[in-house]
Amino acid sequence: MTDHDHSHGAGSEQPDDVADLFTQETWDARYAESDRLWSGRPNARLVEHVTGVTPGDALDVGAGEGADAVWLAGQGWRVTALDVSQVALERTAAHAVEAGVGLRVTTRRHDLMRGAPLEGTFDLVSAQYLHPPSDRFDEIIGALGAAVRPGGLLLVVGHHPEDEAMKLRGGHRHPELLFEPEKVVTALAEQDWEILVADTPTREVLRQEQPAVARDTVVLARRR
Numbered sequence: 001m002t003d004h005d006h007s008h009g010a011g012s013e014q015p016d017d018v019a020d021l022f023t024q025e026t027w028d029a030r031y032a033e034s035d036r037l038w039s040g041r042p043n044a045r046l047v048e049h050v051t052g053v054t055p056g057d058a059l060d061v062g063a064g065e066g067a068d069a070v071w072l073a074g075q076g077w078r079v080t081a082l083d084v085s086q087v088a089l090e091r092t093a094a095h096a097v098e099a100g101v102g103l104r105v106t107t108r109r110h111d112l113m114r115g116a117p118l119e120g121t122f123d124l125v126s127a128q129y130l131h132p133p134s135d136r137f138d139e140i141i142g143a144l145g146a147a148v149r150p151g152g153l154l155l156v157v158g159h160h161p162e163d164e165a166m167k168l169r170g171g172h173r174h175p176e177l178l179f180e181p182e183k184v185v186t187a188l189a190e191q192d193w194e195i196l197v198a199d200t201p202t203r204e205v206l207r208q209e210q211p212a213v214a215r216d217t218v219v220l221a222r223r224r
């Protein structure tokens, strides 16, 4: 099971002000609290949907400590790992070197909330458990989509609002950030995208040592 734990400690470390959830200060501090925030394993939905896809250039948005970037590089992708946190990106670079794929992983510090377009275009843009604020959701999904080359893939994965495993831990402090597939699909211009997957699958996870069922939102789209 490639359970990548995104439970955020029952919300205890989440700032009260939603705007603070997207700053370098918040995330650098959060990553600096421990040597490893996430599991170190690639996200299950990424592995599920990208295994077997012909590798090219990939952008991992909100890459965190780089488990997905390292996995993609191991599959032959040239990866740009983008995050607002310099601490996270330094970990990503170190993990890529340790895994022997340092030459295929580039890190880029970028603050999505500044609204600048993403530099470059890619055969795959992946955003795993990045939950943009509602008032910026369409704009940010649009920016991710604009970075996908014609024929390329956009994979957006998030926690579904009905994620029982998260509820077991007291829920997310900002439940309005969790989203359903329709929200992603609506943000993508219909004429530009073929929706390959818009689903809400479950997966078994461990929450405080107890088995639990998490529900994800998964949208995979191909740019026409």
Ligand SMILES: C[S@@+](CC[C@H](N)C(=O)[O-])C[C@H]1O[C@@H](n2cnc3c(N)ncnc32)[C@H](O)[C@@H]1O
Pocket (backbone or CB within 6 Å): 004, 006, 021, 022, 023, 027, 038, 043, 061, 062, 063, 064, 065, 082, 083, 084, 085, 088, 110, 111, 112, 113, 114, 127, 128, 129, 130
């Ligand atoms: C929930 S974590 C997910 C990390 C990784 N994708 C994973 O699945 O382990 C969200 C990530 O988004 C990054 N992030 C938050 N706000 C951001 C922003 N304004 N611009 C770019 N990245 C941001 C955080 O630093 C963090 O690494």
